[in-house]
Amino acid sequence: xxxxxxxxxxxxxxxxxxxxxxxxxxxxxxxxxxxxxxxxxxxxxxxxxxxxxxxxxxxxxxxxxxxxxxxxxxxxxxxxxxxxxxxxxxxxxxxxxxxxxxxxxxxxxxxxxxxxxxxxxxxxxxxxxxxxxxxxxxxxxxxxxxxxxxxxxxxxxxxxxxxxxxxxxxxxxxxxxxxxxxxxxxxxxxxxxxxxxxxxxxxxxxxxxxxxxxxxxxxxxxxxxxxxxxxxxxxx
Ligand SMILES: [Zn+2]
Numbered sequence: 001x002x003x004x005x006x007x008x009x010x011x012x013x014x015x016x017x018x019x020x021x022x023x024x025x026x027x028x029x030x031x032x033x034x035x036x037x038x039x040x041x042x043x044x045x046x047x048x049x050x051x052x053x054x055x056x057x058x059x060x061x062x063x064x065x066x067x068x069x070x071x072x073x074x075x076x077x078x079x080x081x082x083x084x085x086x087x088x089x090x091x092x093x094x095x096x097x098x099x100x101x102x103x104x105x106x107x108x109x110x111x112x113x114x115x116x117x118x119x120x121x122x123x124x125x126x127x128x129x130x131x132x133x134x135x136x137x138x139x140x141x142x143x144x145x146x147x148x149x150x151x152x153x154x155x156x157x158x159x160x161x162x163x164x165x166x167x168x169x170x171x172x173x174x175x176x177x178x179x180x181x182x183x184x185x186x187x188x189x190x191x192x193x194x195x196x197x198x199x200x201x202x203x204x205x206x207x208x209x210x211x212x213x214x215x216x217x218x219x220x221x222x223x224x225x226x227x228x229x230x231x232x233x234x235x236x
Contacts, residue, residue, distance in 0.1 A: 005126050006119065012133040013115045016140065017047040017108035024181045026160035041159055043182050043194035048140035049088060049107055055081040055143065084139045091132055158204045159183045167201075176201055 026041040045051065055078050092110050096103055099117050104110045111133075118129050153167040153176075162181035169176045176185040176198060189197040 005123060005130060009115060009118055009126060009130050009133065012130065012137055013111055015047070015137050016049050016133065017111050019044050019046050019050075021045075024159050024161055024183065026158075038160075041181075041183060041194065041196075043184060045182065047108060048137060048144070049085070049111075052081050052084050052140050052143050056085055078143075081143045084136070084143050087139070088136050091136065095129065095132075153205065155205045155208045157181060157183065158201065167205075174198055 021042060021044050024041045024043075026038050028036045028038050030036050046054070089107060092107060092114065093103065095101075095114050096110065099114075101113060101117065104113055114129060118126050121129075152165075153169055154165055155167060156163045156165050157167055157178040157180065159178060159181045162178060162183070164178065164180040166179045167176055168179060174187045177183065184195045185198045185201040186195045187198050189195055
């Protein structure tokens, strides 16, 4: 397959600006501990820039996932994330000046505008833009990975089809997420955005740990009985 610069440009711009949806099948348990199939667990993640902006302005500079409406009184809490967002804004502005475009309402919309303009440019120019979009995507990914480095819980994820031991809990924010299936849990569940109740997750963790502890106790008891039986035999 040949390298298609237009497709690459679209894909990179999509990753930066478009929300992505992750769909996972899931199940629950009824009172008799029978498996019950539940509707798919759908998680919608904002575009990369919106995710980084969420780190810079955690309480939501806006509710449409864009980076506008920046509060000027509060200093940004994460310098790396701030630098990435500011650099992207500067980069987008430079392209706007180069092509004589007027910036749009949101940074995402402005990037899509650059993408549209790039379609009528020569390959060298398209390549320049692609390199820049890729560097923004890479820097977003680095910041997101570092900022979300929460402690890991050794209990399997309750999401059907996942079950990986990759739950990460943010105790301060009372949130949790699974790095494998990208499920999220919070004190304020929002099923439409694919955010589940942290209370439900806490129950799952408690139940699992109690069962694991019960199984371990039982195994130890059997070993002890076995030893007693073995040691008693010679005396008998
Ligand atoms: Zn999971």
